Amino acid sequence: MRLIHLIWIGALLTTAACQQAQKSDDHADHAQSSETAAAGPVAKKEQEILAVHDSLMAEMSDLMRLKKAVSAKAAAPAANGQGTEISRRLGEADDAMMTWMNQYNGDTLGKLDQTKALDYLSDQQNKVNQVRDQMRRSMADANAFLGKQP
Numbered sequence: 001m002r003l004i005h006l007i008w009i010g011a012l013l014t015t016a017a018c019q020q021a022q023k024s025d026d027h028a029d030h031a032q033s034s035e036t037a038a039a040g041p042v043a044k045k046e047q048e049i050l051a052v053h054d055s056l057m058a059e060m061s062d063l064m065r066l067k068k069a070v071s072a073k074a075a076a077p078a079a080n081g082q083g084t085e086i087s088r089r090l091g092e093a094d095d096a097m098m099t100w101m102n103q104y105n106g107d108t109l110g111k112l113d114q115t116k117a118l119d120y121l122s123d124q125q126n127k128v129n130q131v132r133d134q135m136r137r138s139m140a141d142a143n144a145f146l147g148k149q150p
Contacts (some may be wrong), residue, residue, distance in 0.1 A: 005033075021060045022059070040114070041114070041118060042109055042114055042117045042118060042121065044122040045118060045125070046106060046109065046121055048125065049104075049121060049124055049125050049128055050076070051146070052125075052129065052132055053101070053104075053128060055132075056097060056128075056131065056135060057130055059135060059136075059139070060094070060097065062139065063090055063093060063094060063135060063139055064094070066090060066139055066142040066143065066146070067070075067087055067090040067091060067094070067142070069142070069146055070083045070085045070086050070090065070142045070145055070146065071083070073137045073145070073146060074087055081144050082145070086138065086141050086142050086145050089134075089137075089138040089140075089141065090138045090139070090142055092134070092138070093131070093134045093135040093138045093139075094129045096130075096134055096135075097131050097135065100127055100128055100131050103130075104124055108120075
């Protein structure tokens with residue numbers, strides 16, 4: 001009886017292993033077809049946009065650090081109110097980034113034809129570039145106010 005149970009468990013494990021290998025093969029085929037589809041102009045444009053996004057995300061901690069430093073310096077009596085506008089613009093740049101990220105909808109690209117997808121991505125590239133410029137201007141102004149080189 002014990003031998004029958006061991007054979008039965010062995011058969012189940014073998015079947016499970018074979019099914020897992022089949023799933024891995026299917027996943028590899030899917031990944032390859034995704035890579036092929038990703039080589040088109042829509043994917044290239046989206047990669048450009050996401051590269052700008054990623055570079056801005058890397059700068060967000062610097063933006064917040066600058067905002068804190070500018071706010072602290074602006075609050076000092078010797079500042080005579082200077083820096084308040086710069087701090088506000090840093091906050092607006094942060095808000096602009098969050099707004100852009102919330103409204104960007106890359107998931108729908110697969111549902112659009114190529115022309116509409118490229119139009120959408122061109123619009124999004126303009127928007128993310130505006131956010132980039134706004135962030136960099138406000139950060140440069142903050143560095144100048146703090147007497148630092150960027």
